[in-house]
Amino acid sequence: MKPQPSSVRKRRIHSWPVRISHWINLLAMIGMVMSGWGIYNADPLFPFTFPQNTTLGGWLGGNIAWHLAVMWLLAANALFYLLWGVFSGHFKRDFFPFSARSVWRDTVRALTFHLPHKLGQYNAVQKLMYSGVLLLGLLLVLSGLSIWKPVQFSGLGWLFGGFDIARYVHFFAMSGVMLFVVIHVLMVVLVPKTFVAMITGGKALNKEESADE
Ligand code: HEM
Structure with missing residues (x-):
């Protein structure tokens, strides 16, 4: 087969390592959040608890067992994603650059429904x-480690200002991730074709097409 010139070389919108790790991450996050809410309920930081049917594990021992088991899946998957993202150039190419100005511009466009979606190209938001x-x-992992092994990771615990503050940091980082997921x-609901592409990889686009979509 004749090699294609680079200007018409095709590439998938999402490579298979990004797709696989994205959906494994979703499953792991569900397990971590639900078991984490169960652990929180045993000793709440705030005057509320999470409904029992949104927790995983049944009782505190079960919540902790789930949290620590799913943690390994999450960690292995995150390591795979991060290594691939760095060494394939995915992060550098697709996550950067962005600036306060471009984020502001795209936020205004998104809120007024004027943000064009270019498949295979992320907007500044x-x-x-x-x-x-x-x-x-990263903050979740570091604060989690300092709560899980306060003696072995005493340096980390010290950085967070102690065990009790690390618990708050862990809780607020979880809340930040939840806010991320909602937005x-x-x-995704506003641009459903991105959902299909995150499953199938999307059609192979050449450079011109991916810039015009
Ligand atoms: C039901 C839940 C979710 C759905 C339907 C979903 C869907 C998607 C879709 C369609 C994209 C591609 C967007 C595009 O091409 O414009 C994407 C990318 C991404 N999602 Fe999700 N997602 C979900 C949950 C999550 C969660 C829980 C996280 C992490 C906490 C996450 C993190 C990401 C990241 C980091 C990317 C960029 C991936 C990359 O290019 O490396 N997603 N998601």
């Missing part, structure tokens, strides 16, 4: 949100 949720994930899913 998406770039900010995806980079932000990765940082929130993220709303954006």
